[in-house]
Amino acid sequence: MSPATPALSVSGLSMRYGEREALRDVSFEADAGELVAVVGPNGAGKTTLLSILAGIQRPSAGSVSRTPREVGWVPQQPALYSKLSVAENLALFARLERVADPGAAVERMLEQTGLRERASDQLSRLSGGNRQRVNVAIGLLSRPPVLALDEPSTALDPGQRERLWSFIRDLAAEGTSVVFSTHDVGEVWRYASRALVLAAGRLLFDGTPAEFLAEARGERQGGAGGGPGGGRGGERLGGEEGDADGDSAGGHGGGDFEDAFVSFLRARGER
């Protein structure tokens, strides 16, 4: 995909549940290989946005450039059959996805997830982290250009989180456009190349974590400012630069980012 053509384009998405507006005119784009974090408080509309990308819900208005078949979907809770083994789960979903060579796809995902030795183990015997890796692997069976993950690291311990994010970053490095939702602003700082800040269904910010930090600090020093669509940048934070504690090469800590996030939302009356 050329740089001029985004891997994913979302335009004017709105979602209403009766009187309540869960999403209000949300638009953004994601390039191939980008790790886009969707962050915001509870009820911000993160899961609704990802559900629409995955084709689980139909938006009241707006459009998504990719069909649900082109978006790999990784739900928050592992969507797997606990009575089947790792390989059986992968093979079943490969056949359901109508993957050309299900056997090869299973082998590829066992290799990629590092679960070859646990291939014949039933899912019920796996740790939460390994189950989540299988969960992600199933979302990738058909090699989708876009992967949507709903809070993928919830309920994982720090070690499991680190291994999961390493796996996801490798996917992005191979060109998959990854959109993930999270409550953990530290993950945004460490792993995301772009951050979408949602609150009450509105997109308040779209840019790099560094841009977000700068905007939030500017607001703290100079009063309210900024607004929706703070601009996009190509600077990548976290990932390669960030360490396990969340400190980046630029000297900004995850704690700073979290403080900035809270003050950003406070300034807009969202917290």
Next chain:
Amino acid sequence: MISLLRKDLLILRRSRLMVALLVVYPVAIALLIGLALSRGPSKPRVAVVNETTPGARVEVGGRSVDVSAYATQLFNQVEAVPTATRTQAAAKIQSGDVLAAVVIPHDIAARLSSDVSQAHLEVLYNGDALEQSLVQSTLDSALAQANLGFSEQIQHAAAQAIGLLLKGGNLGVLGAPANLVGLSQIPSLLRRVIAHQPPGPDRAALERTLAFATFAAENLTLSKTVLQTISQPIAVHTKLLHGRRTPLNTFAVVVAVAVSEMFIGLLLAAGAVALEREEHVLARLLRGGIGARARGVLVSRNALLAEKVLLAAVCSFVVAFAMLAGIGAFVHLDSSRVPLWLAALVLAALAFAALGVSIGALAREVRAASLLAFLLSLPLAFLALVPSGSVGHGLYDAISAVSFVFPFKAALQALDAAVNQSSPGLPISLAHLAALVVLFAALARVGLRRLD
């Protein structure tokens, strides 16, 4: 759909305890219901204290009846436990060895023979309402049977005497003249005598006697019928309005098979759909299937439901057919009707599975779905078995309406029609079941709109 079916079969193979319970429990329940329906109440144990003198006889209608024979007739509906004294009988009741005791007093023969005083039996039992009811009804019935036996003997003796009066002969009563002329022979004898009599007062008197004898002979013949009517005033003649009389044991077979098929179909279908939701897989399978004509990314809702209905229907059909064929080895069932059994079992299995998937589509967990299916099954079975006239008119209408919108009664009628040729006919019941399949599949489709 094939992949999903293989997956479900694999899961079932790995859930052996659940599968065993799913088959054994419904079959056990069904057999218990079948036994309860096919067997009458067992004979209650009753202590019998016979205070009469051994060999005592009662004179009835000129015939002598042994009191022991009477007691045997009286107690053939209970399991009689001979007991020597009233005190021993009371002890047996208190210990629970017998339900009740019947005391035949020493003067029963004298009272029965007296023609003026009524004979009495004494019944002793505990205060338990159920036991009272059972013993009372059994003994009432036994007493009625025994009284009927006496009445028939009296009627028989009277009829013999009337016959002798009509035809003539020896009465066999001490002091009665031998070779009596029968009343029916008197009119012809009188006619011959009158033919030789000149007109006059004697002839007129003979003619009046002839008229009386003719009238008496004709009406005495009628008295036999009258006696029979008195001994049994109401005779029951049964007439089946439609269909064929279903023997209780084959109806019990049909009930047992229908109950098994319902349990398996309902529980399996409900559990299989609920499992997809419990494992959080439903959204993954059905995503993209939004909008009137959209197909899901992995499977469509219709394909998912069809797979679950097929799985549950095939499993419940196999068990139900095996039960029917197995029972057929012990109870006579018309094997030429096997194709009709198959039709009824297939449609019933599909209807139960469709109801099951609609329950499963509502529930979030397998346990909740199974509980809901279980809670629904038993009342449906019992409601369908409530006979008309046993409850109030309005209540029966309500029961009929509930039974109509669920598949158990329709399945029972279809199976009964297929096995026993009962009414309503098989085509009507099959059409009813087919309509219920469509109805519950549509409800399940609505239930699957929610993917979380």
